[in-house]
Amino acid sequence: MGVAEVLFVGGPVFTGTGRPITGLAVAVADGRIAAIVPESEASALIGDGTRVVDLDGALLSPGFQDAHVHPVSGGMELLQCNLTGAADAEDAVARIKAYADAHPEEPWILGGGWSMDHFPGGAPVRGLLDAIVPDRPVLLLSRDHHSSWANSAAIRLAGLDASTPDPDDGRIEREADGTPAGTFHEGAGELFSGVRPDHDPELAYRGLLAAQEELIALGITGWQDAAVGASSIIADPLDAYERAVREGVLRVHVTGAQWWERDQGVEQVARMTAKRDALAARVPADRLTISTTKIMVDGVAENQTAAMLTPYKDPHGHATGNRGLSFVDPSVVREAVTALDAAGMQVHFHALGDRAVREALDAVEAARAANGPTDRRHHLAHLQVVDEAEVPRFAETDAVANLQALWASHEPQLDELTLPFLRDGAEERHYPFGDFARAGVRLAAGSDWPVSSADPMDAVHIAVTRVHPGSTAAPLGGAHQRLDLETAMAAYTSGSAYVNHRDHDTGWVREGYLANLVVLSPDPFSVPAEDIHHATVQSTWIEGELAYRLQTDTEKDPS
Secondary structure, three states: OOOOOEEEEOOOEOOOOOOOEOOEEEEEEOOEEEEEEEHHHHHHHOOOOOEEEEOOOOEEEEOEEEEEEOHHHHHHHHHOEEOOOOOOHHHHHHHHHHHHHHOOOOOOEEEEEEOHHHOHHHOOOHHHHHOOOOOOOEEEEEOOOOEEEEOHHHHHHOOOOOOOOOOOOEEEEEOOOOOEEEEEEEHHHHHHOOOOOOOOHHHHHHHHHHHHHHHHHOOEEEEEEEEEOOOOOOOOOHHHHHHHHHOOOOOOEEEEEEEOOOOOOOOHHHHHHHHHHHHHHHOOOOOEEEEEEEEEOOOOHHHOOOOOOOOOEOOOOOEOOOOOOOOOOHHHHHHHHHHHHHOOOEEEEEEOOHHHHHHHHHHHHHHHHHHOOOOOOOEEEEOOEOOHHHHHHHHHHOOEEEEOHHHOOOOHHHHHHOHHHOOOOHHHHEOOHHHHHHOOOOEEEOOOOOOOOOOHHHHHHHHHHOOOOOOOOOOOOOHHHOOOHHHHHHHHHHHHHHHOOOOOOOOOOOOOOEOOEEEEEOOHHHOOHHHHHHOEEEEEEEOOEEEEEOOOHHHHOOO
16 A cells, blocks of 8 residues: 555554454555554555554554444433433432423423332332423433333323223333323333324434434444334434435444334335335435334333243232233244345344243244345344343354343342342343353344443443442352453444444454544553443544544643
8 A cells, every 4th residue: 555644553453353463553544444564564654644643552443333222312312301310319300390490492391311220119100290390291211211201291181091001012100090100111102192292303313413423432433223213202313314414424324223113014024125225225325224124022121021931020029920021923023024034124123031032033033944044134132031042042043142231230220120020040041141152142232322321331341240330249140141351342343343234344453444443541451350441432533534532631621
C-alpha cells in the first residue's frame, strides 16, 4: 500500500478472536484497514497527511456490535419521562412528578425505565401515580419493557375495569375486587393501544440520533434492532432509520428484525419478504437491512410469563399450575420458521425460559430438516434458563446463542422476584455460558438496551466474573459458567458481526475490512478480572473516521 491516512501504533490488537497480538501497526486508508504490519515497518506508511494514533498501551479492537438492542425506543426514553436512574420507588415517583410539572403541555405522561424490584411483588400501583398526576393519563414501561404502569386516568380512558379479562398473552394485576391495580404485564399493555397517543415520528427520529450518539460513545459501530414493526408500546423505528439514511446521518450499520405478530399466522412471511425487498430497493444494504424476523416465544421470569418446563412456585414454595406462556403455538412457530428460512429470512428468537428454548430449537430443527442447511444464522436471545439437554442442540442446528451477559449475576430482581418462584436447582441452569462454550456453540452478544446498560464492557465484565463489580455474591450458576475474556470479547465483535451477516467486512481487524474500531484503556486483558469494567472507550472509529473521542477533564472544564 501507499501512505496511511490513519496509523495505530503502540498497543496490543485484539483481532476478533484469541489473545491480543502485540508489536503490530494497523494502517487505515479509504475507510478500510489497508495493512497490518510489524511496528518496525510502520514508518514506511507515514506521510505528510498521516494521522498517527499512539495507543500508549491501550487495546485496539474491532468495533462492538450489539446483537439485540432497541435504540429508537431507548433514545425516546432519554427524551421522555426517564426513570432508568431511579434509586428506588420514592425516587421514581419524584422523577415522574418533576417531569409532569416541567411539561404541563403534554396530554399524556409517557416514558419508562422503572425497576420491578423497587415495588412489592414487582407491581407498582395506580395510587402512587394518582397522588402526583391525577388529571392526566400516565403510562410508563418497565425497565425490561414487559410491563406497563398506568394511573387511574389512563385506565378509565382505556375503558378497563374489574370485568376486563386478561388477554391470552398477558396479565392484569388486580385489586381485591378485580379492579386493575395499575400494572399490566406483557400483552395486557396493548389494552391502551386505542387511546394512547400515536408515536411521534419526529420524537422517534430525535431518539434514534440520541441513541446513536450514546452507543457510538460505547464503541458500538453496528447493531441488530430487535423490534421493527408497529406496536402501541414501542415505536416502529423503520421510518426513522430510512430518514437517517436519506439525510446521511446514520453512521452505523443496522440489521432490523421485523416483529412477528403473535395473533397472526404464516401469511406474515410473504408480507415480511416483500417489505425486505422493497427496502433493499430504496436504501444501501451496507447501511440498513430488514432480513430478520423477531419471534417472541415467551415472556420474562419475574412476572412468571417465561415458558418453563416445570411450574412456578407460589410465595409459600408450593408448585402452581402456571408454567408461563408460549406466546405463539409451538406448531405455528415450527411452520413459520420453516417458511421464513425457505424465504431467506433469519429468525431472531426471544427465548427466556427452558421450555421456550426447547420450542425455538425445535423450530430451527424443523426448518433444517425441511430446507437443508442454510446460511440464515438463526439466533436465540436471552437464554435465562436452559435445560442441559438443549445445549448441544445449538451446534447441531447451527443456532447461535445471543447472550445478554449483564444479567448473569445475582441482583435484586433475580434474587427476590425470580429465583424463589422457580424449581429447585434452577439457579444452576441460569445463563449457562460456560456450557455453551464447551459445547462449541457459536456466541453473539447484545445488551437489550434500554432494558439494561448498553455498555459492552459492563457485560463483558459479568460474562467473565458472573458477579457485579464490588459484589460479594457467589458467581451465578457457579464459576464453571464463566467465559474467558477472549471468548466474551469475540462474542461482542466477530460473533455479533456473524449474526448480523456483516462478518465479511466488519467484526475483525483484518486487511480489507472496514476500519470500524474501538480503543479501550486500560487494556482489559492487562488487568485482573475484577477490574475489567474499568476499561473505557477512548475513541471510536467508523470507516476510518473518528466518530467519538473521550474528553479529558481539562477539555470538559477548561477553567
